[in-house]
Amino acid sequence: MEFTEGGVTAAQGFTAAGIYCGIRKNKSKSDLAMIYSSVPCTVSAVYTQNLVKGAPILVTRKNIADGKAQAVICNSGNANTCNADGEEKAQRMCEIAAKELGIAPQDVVVASTGVIGQVLPIEPIETAAPALVKALSPTGSEAAAKAIMTTDTEVKNMAVKLTIGGKTVKIGGIAKGSGMIHPNMATMLCFLTTDAAISTCALNAALKEAVHVSFNMVSIDGDTSTNDMTSILASGLAGNEEITGDGEDYRLFVKGLTVLCTALARKVAKDGEGATKLLVCRVTGGRSEKDARLVAKSVICSSLFKAAMFGADANWGRVLCAIGYADADVDVGTVDVAFESKAGRIEVCKNGAGIDFDEEEAKKILTQDEINVDVALNGGEFKASAFGCDLTYDYVKINGDYRT
Incomplete structure (x- = not known):
């Protein structure tokens, strides 16, 4: 193919x-x-x-x-x-x-x-x-x-x-x-x-x-x-x-x-309105396909997370927050999070808690135009990916005068 x-x-x-x-x-x-x-x-x-x-x-x-x-x-x-x-x-x-x-x-x-x-x-x-x-x-x-x-x-x-x-x-x-x-x-x-x-x-x-x-x-x-x-x-x-x-x-x-x-x-x-970056949330270790899909899309839909990605801010807490309200069967205490792009990969969360990482290195990774957010739930064998974009000033500008 x-x-x-x-x-x-x-x-x-x-x-x-x-x-x-x-x-x-x-x-x-x-x-x-x-x-x-x-x-x-x-x-x-x-x-x-x-x-x-x-x-x-x-x-x-x-x-x-x-x-x-x-x-x-x-x-x-x-x-x-x-x-x-x-x-x-x-x-x-x-x-x-x-x-x-x-x-x-x-x-x-x-x-x-x-x-x-x-x-x-x-x-x-x-x-x-x-x-x-x-x-x-x-x-x-x-x-x-x-x-x-x-x-x-x-x-x-x-x-x-x-x-x-x-x-x-x-x-x-x-x-x-x-x-x-x-x-x-x-x-x-x-x-x-x-x-x-x-x-x-x-x-x-x-x-x-x-x-x-x-x-x-x-x-x-x-x-x-x-x-x-x-x-x-x-x-x-x-x-x-x-x-x-x-x-x-x-x-x-x-x-x-x-x-x-x-x-x-x-x-x-x-190509989302005003977007500067493609965001892909790749979830592994779900207890069911439904759980993996719910988590992936919850992260992609988070306005706070999307805004952080626009600013190249490795605010992984917003990822955990989105997982927490995803209504999925997840043990937050087993969740790992990493950010990855063509500039490299960096682990930012292990077992639901923050770990030491280089903020400058993370920023370099997050300034790229395609970013993967890897979420390991570590609870099963199911996986899913969701696709979104960052939230920018231009999104509001475009939709503030869409008809005119």
Whole structure:
């Protein structure tokens, strides 16, 4: 297995595009994306658990109930959430895309991202649709990735390839997400494609497995968005024997999908609003997987800890504090903590108590842009990792005038 070029167009059968249509005021930023498969695909998706859901999620759920889809259309700049005409507009987006592509509206996955509670203007999308379809290209993944960005500063566009049943299978993805990120299903928006032949049931299971350890372990600010969605389309054009259930081929596919989703999740975490550092909490020795996950995410979500990391302050007490309120089965008297980066590694806590360490050395380690916080619970065999970022002045600035 290895990373490869192409993003969502790496897999056979897929083209993509991204253009400016006029939803955003800033004409320098594209705001309408499309992904298209030359053949009908098996599809799966997971959605936000927020009770307030964007209209596109409600429409997509209906559209893919039969396990089939062939295209994705997504706008940025407007979330189409909490609007009286939201579902009507989301459905209209499907109809517009379908008409230009020559497919059925129910075979379209629709998504939106941006400001909540503002009416989505449909006219710019309708006017731009012919140009969007004309722009579809086997090298269009990066353009699509840019078109779904909101406060993101980095494009999230990746792919992996692996061998399944003697055939080369590719899995690609684009994602957006920088703020309002604390998912309970997927994350922000992520669109995945693959040319693997896989049944709907197996694809559903694989996506949930991959999301469980990747996107569901990301937190930027503790806010679960209304529009979170991760979807995957499988064209089957790789020619492998169809994966229909658990087995060697299924496990290989899940591994590849998990590697890709984890890489995208790390990119999302590192690109958190105002962030300067990626934080990864790696927990070992949990008494259960649940305990390890609870601890890892509790540390990543701690505002005090995140602020300390921004200041390169080795305040390990904030790590212990977060472990203490994680509601996990932990003996705090057995916990060890260490900080690690490309500048080195330093132990700061042993058996739940502080130990002597060089503060200057610790500061040097914590000034790097990627920091691992290693927590050894020493109570069992389970482990988990969570992904987040530091809390900076700029996070408040960005969200203080987000609409203006």
